[in-house]
Amino acid sequence: MLSQQLVNALVLGSEYALIAVGFTLYFGMLNLINLAHGAVYMAGAFAAVAAYRAAIGEGLSSGLALVAMSMGGLLFASALGMLVERVAVRPLRQAPPLVFLITSIAVYLVLEQCVLVFFPNGANPQVFPDPFALRSFSFAGAVIGEVQIFVIVLALVLIAGLHFIINGTRLGRQIRAITADPIGARMMGVNVDRTVGFAFALGSGLAGIGGIVEGLNFGSVSFTMGFIAGLKGFTAAVIGGLGNVYGALAGGFLLAIIEVLVSGYLPQGAAYKNVVTFALLILCLQLRPDGLLGTKKSSRV
Secondary structure (H helix, E strand, O other), X not given: OHHHHHHHHHHHHHHHHHHHHHHHHHHHHHOOOOOOHHHHHHHHHHHHHHHHHHHHHOXXXXXXXXXHHHHHHHHHHHHHHHHHXXXXXXHHOOOOHHHHHXXXXXHHHHXXXXXXXXXXXXXOOEEOOOOOOOOEEEEOOEEEEHHHHHHHHHXXXXXXXXXXXXXXXXXXXXXXXXXXXXXXXXXXXXXXXXXXXXXXXXXXXXXXXXXXXXXXXXXXXXXXXXXXXXXXXXXXXXXXXXXXHHHHXXXXXXXXXXXXXXXXXXXXXXXXXXXXXXXXXXXXXXXXXXXXXXXXXXXXX
């Protein structure tokens, strides 16, 4: 039913939107495409698994374990994003974009292999905890799991928090200033290095929550999950308009709606939904390369 597909699209769109924000922040501030972002998303999901297991091992309730899981994924991904920025981005900020693009691929592979080698049994998919024990209810013809309600509410809270940070805090003003004119922002006293580091922490933390959304929605995570998810997040950012946070959010939900409708209503649609996704990317680059909410002169956060 359409109502069920709408619920599925909201959950999937939450994941894509949370990943896409990082891509658009990095591109808007530095004019760089960070393909390591998908690995940070994956690492955040694995950190959440480890945090949940540790919380249960300490005898905490499922509710507290859920909080520990969310905070573990968020904080680990944020710290990892700041580390990537300090080690792999800042030294190459003045290098040609192709140099950083290649470096980001290398960073992705390093992070993926670290999870494979150092996470216990990391080579195999990890069962993701379900604190809601598959509880669900029916509404308007759709079966809605409590985990889906949690995911949607969490995403909406984070999006509202992101809106507040971008528009109502000093950090947000500094991010917008660097996006508009990095040289002018530095001349006005903005600490560009620190602000970029915080932006990487923000985008990476949201990606880590995106990894948790993936795990809760599908019940497992694997060390290879970052590749396709990263490409989907990048596609959402391009469709919405690289450099525009609200474009990234809109692109994420639009992409999810298209995928869900293709999977649900076309014969064997699930088998080639990725084909439709990346064909849409090609079409967008041809017809509107600046994205739905992008501008030709400069994108804005």
